Amino acid sequence: MKESDWIHAYHSAGEITGYITEMSGEMLTVYVTIPSDIGEIQIKRASAWLAEEHTQMQDIPSLLDLSLLTKDKEWFEELRTDLSLREQWVRYHATR
Template identity: 30%
Template sequence: MTINNKAILKNNDWVKGISRHGEMIIGFVDSMSLEQEAVHVVVAESDNEELIGKTIPMHFTQVEVIPTAATKNAGELEFLIDLALATGDKDWFEELSAELNEKKQAVN
């Protein structure tokens, strides 16, 4: 889905934005509702710590896709693995773990 002619939004995309209550949000798209023009974002970081780990609805215009880096270092991968565990995302955990193992094997 195109947002403000900027990017195509998909499930599992990392997004940032400001909630309707003015809170800074960074998280990933869990689901979308075309009828309501909303995305449901699992909050990974926020200036309102009570929101972290919760899924909140946000209007399409409130979010912006965070571009993914082409490569991640081991420290970034370990942080993301912890985040995948905290959010219960098994597929993402396995994907990140495999990427970290490849990096470790390349060093040896």
């Protein structure tokens, strides 16, 4: 696992989904996106596992924020392009 990886984990709130913002030894700081009312938490690495390799459209704004916070211009551009293409696809199919 590394920073920016998407994970699933067990937490007192139940199963969560989020992305790693920081790693320190056996602890992970995770920004939780599902459920959406938790925010950032710390969990043990052993309670987490990698999520599948796909991004949901509703997660892209949070990822854009993270890319800005980490000053990752390349990732920001990839996300921006991905979001733009998805929005175009939605608009096209909404008019058909």
